[in-house]
Amino acid sequence: MINLFQKVPVEANNKFSVSMVDNTTVEAVFYGTGTLCISTQAGCHIGCPFCLSGTRGLFRNLTCDEMILQLAAAKGKGFDIKRVTLSGIGEPLYNLENVLPFIEHCQKHNFPASLTTTGGPLKNFEKILQFPHNGLMISLHAGTAATHRKLIPGGPSFEELWQILTKALKNISRRKRRKIGINYLLLEGINDSTVELDKLSALLQPFSDLTLHLLCCNTAPTHFFRSPSPSRFEAVYHYLRTMLPNVRRSNRWRQQEYGGCGTLLVYPD
């Protein structure tokens, strides 16, 4: 039986850990395409059941300097960083006071910065939609409110999220709309039914500039959640493409056991 919270050497897949002055340690990961994925919180309270990062809840927010420390650690490892994404451990919108200065820091140092969010808290979601970012990925993982609640229990209301997004999309430039994406982690038997996919497509059809990112679940020994087989995954991708103009699949760098998305860990002191 593997102890999930025992530190293991993971450098082989470019995942690395960074210790803070209070000995809290968080993981970050560098993807071979040049993207550095950093963590914004030590732990997470959202409780997505497919994700290991929030298994033990939230310990604390990371400061802007602690995010800069992760960037410095990645540089120290010689990674050829081309862009930064705040998509590691944590919900960045619950730590906006540190996240916004960090995004500005990245921009000042010529690293385009994007982030991944569940959209909560909604007042900060409205703010970030207007903020100059280089990509905003909204983790939805559902076409219905019931599935959304199951997969993102501590996230915002599905209906209110869509109301805010719909209103905002009408008022922002096309260039900015094209930087917004919807993440859909495809999970076998959970959100891969035709009914769920049709509902998702109906929601997205009015917004042809948005990109739908179909993601593959990184497995872990304690995970109950799995993505469907590669052939079923491909079939879903092609099915969605018949209804939506912009659908993309996870790139291979993000598909790795203990490789990043959903598998980054925090070690509180």
Ligand code: SF4
């Ligand atoms: S997927 Fe993101 S928001 Fe959900 S528990 Fe993991 S770190 Fe938190």
